[in-house]
Amino acid sequence: MKLSARNQLQGTVTAVDRGPIAARIQIDVGNGIIITSKTTCAAADDLELAVGDTVTALFKSSDVIVGK
Numbered sequence: 330m331k332l333s334a335r336n337q338l339q340g341t342v343t344a345v346d347r348g349p350i351a352a353r354i355q356i357d358v359g360n361g362i363i364i365t366s367k368t369t370c371a372a373a374d375d376l377e378l379a380v381g382d383t384v385t386a387l388f389k390s391s392d393v394i395v396g397k
Contacts, residue, residue, distance in 0.1 A: 336388035345378050356386050
């Protein structure tokens with residue numbers, strides 16, 4: 330599959346926290362960096378996400394907003 334998202338990080342799923350509609354997925358990408366992704370529970374089920382899985386986090390954004 331080809332994707333237009335060029336920013337990709339490999340990592341390991343460290344947590345899958347399910348709510349009634351959405352799931353929060355935590356991914357350890359190394360060097361103490363944890364990325365958190367939110368998806369539907371249906372999507373998490375389709376991907377069969379589980380702790381210990383190797384996954385790729387994909388990023389595509391036209392804006393980055395920083396506040397202090």
